[in-house]
Amino acid sequence: MAKSKCSLTVNGQTVRANVGDTLLDAALGGRIVLPHDCCSGQCETCRVRVLSGEVDDLGTREKDTVLGCLATLKGDAEIAFDPVPVVRNTPGEVESITRMAENFLEVRIRPTRRIPWLPGQYLRLTFKGRPPRDYSPTFPLDLDADEDVVVFHVKVYPGGRVSSALGNEIGVGHRVVMKGPYGSGFLRRQEGRLVLVSTGTGFAPLWSIAVAAKMGQSHRPIEMIAGARSVDELYMQHAVRWLRARGANVTLTAGGGDGYFVQRMRPAELLPALDPTDIVYAAGAPSQVDAVRKVALAADATFYADPFYAADPKVTLAEWVLAPFRDRLFDSRIAASL
Numbered sequence: 001m002a003k004s005k006c007s008l009t010v011n012g013q014t015v016r017a018n019v020g021d022t023l024l025d026a027a028l029g030g031r032i033v034l035p036h037d038c039c040s041g042q043c044e045t046c047r048v049r050v051l052s053g054e055v056d057d058l059g060t061r062e063k064d065t066v067l068g069c070l071a072t073l074k075g076d077a078e079i080a081f082d083p084v085p086v087v088r089n090t091p092g093e094v095e096s097i098t099r100m101a102e103n104f105l106e107v108r109i110r111p112t113r114r115i116p117w118l119p120g121q122y123l124r125l126t127f128k129g130r131p132p133r134d135y136s137p138t139f140p141l142d143l144d145a146d147e148d149v150v151v152f153h154v155k156v157y158p159g160g161r162v163s164s165a166l167g168n169e170i171g172v173g174h175r176v177v178m179k180g181p182y183g184s185g186f187l188r189r190q191e192g193r194l195v196l197v198s199t200g201t202g203f204a205p206l207w208s209i210a211v212a213a214k215m216g217q218s219h220r221p222i223e224m225i226a227g228a229r230s231v232d233e234l235y236m237q238h239a240v241r242w243l244r245a246r247g248a249n250v251t252l253t254a255g256g257g258d259g260y261f262v263q264r265m266r267p268a269e270l271l272p273a274l275d276p277t278d279i280v281y282a283a284g285a286p287s288q289v290d291a292v293r294k295v296a297l298a299a300d301a302t303f304y305a306d307p308f309y310a311a312d313p314k315v316t317l318a319e320w321v322l323a324p325f326r327d328r329l330f331d332s333r334i335a336a337s338l
Contacts (some may be wrong), residue, residue, distance in 0.1 A: 002014070002192050002285075005019070008052075008077055008078075009077070009078040011080050013030075014029025015029065015032060017029060019073055022068065023066070024036050027230075032148070032329075035084050036068065040069070043052045044183065044306070047066070049064050049065050049081070051078040051294070053075060054075035056074050063303075071242070084121070086116075087181065087317070088179070090111045090178045091115075093173055094173060094174045094176065094185075097171065099167075101232060102233075103155055104155055104201070105154045105156060105167065107151070107152045108149045108151050108152075110148060111124075112152060112188035114147070115178060115180075116181070119187045120183060120187055120208060120209045120283075120306065121183040121205070122135060122137070123136075123178045123179065123181055124178070124179040125166075125169050127162060127176045130162050130165065132179075134327050136283070137181075139152055143242070153203065155200055156165055166315050184304065185205065185305055185306040187209045189216070191217075192302065193278050194221070194273065195272065195278055195301075196269065196280075196281050197224075197227075197281070197282045197288070197292045199228065199266065199283075199288050200228060200229075200285065200308075201240075202285070203236050206224065206281055209281060210222055214243070221249075222248040223249050224243065224248055225250075225253065226250065226252050227265045228253075234262065240252065246314045251263060253265055253270060266288065267288055268289070270293035271295050276299065276300040279302045281304045284306075284308055285308065
């Protein structure tokens with residue numbers, strides 16, 4: 001029995017599709033490149049706005065958006081997504097590795113060509129001889145930036161196949177391939193208050209968002225909450241001073257905080273009162289991202305997420321390369337690599 005046909009309009013371009021197709025498959029089948037990465041519902045890269053029509057969101061709806069890799073067509077529909085840079089592979093090499101704090105590194109990579117990325121997006125890095133890992137490009141904490149160099153914050157984990165090799169087996173001059181950019185948690189030119197909530201190196205993408213917002217919309221209010229497991233892991237003090245000097249309200253929280261300079265509550269518990277005009281971004285540990293998501297959506301605020309998922313340190317490079325494409329990407333969404 002033939003499948004029922006329908007139409008899908010994507011950013012004004014209409015294609016024919018089958019009822020039951022995912023929005024992503026329908027778009028790709030019509031040769032429309034809808035941004036995507038993991039295809040499992042974790043990375044949020046394929047989140048699109050539903051403008052009209054019949055879509056089964058399969059539990060992924062947030063306000064007027066759904067995940068294109070999971071949501072399916074029930075009939076004719078129209079969707080839209082924000083334009084993003086084209087995904088491509090770019091070779092490069094490590095230019096410097098600098099310790100920011102205990103177990104936290106700043107890694108600078110010089111690509112063979114400039115990589116366009118939007119503040120909040122991430123790139124997939126494959127250091128020669130190592131499995132791929134995802135990191136969010138950001139600005140140096142002191143904003144001493146060479147525009148041709150891409151900067152990353154990395155937390156080092158004992159025994160990590162990538163992070164523990166940085167500064168050891170992986171040093172200056174080490175070759176790397178960067179693929180991307182990916183992600184939907186990037187800065188849009190909106191007018192609502194920015195509320196940025198991070199844990200660990202989730203600070204990296206949100207720092208880039210905060211800097212870009214202050215540079216492009218200096219009047220826009222910013223509330224930032226940066227959390228860590230311990231005070232020693234709050235590596236971003238220089239950046240905090242820069243933001244506070246420009247009117248941003250920044251709160252630091254960590255286990256062992258002194259209750260004055262550093263709070264001891266979980267980041268989600270320090271959220272200000274939200275309303276539908278607020279734009280909330282969260283990055284870091286999935287549990288905290290989910291907690292922030294619930295509060296934001298309950299207030300009908302706009303929410304963008306960048307959860308970090310730990311890769312399996314036992315997976316070998318050969319196993320990774322031979323794995324099916326979707327499985328290969330399933331658990332790689334992190335910015336603080338294992």
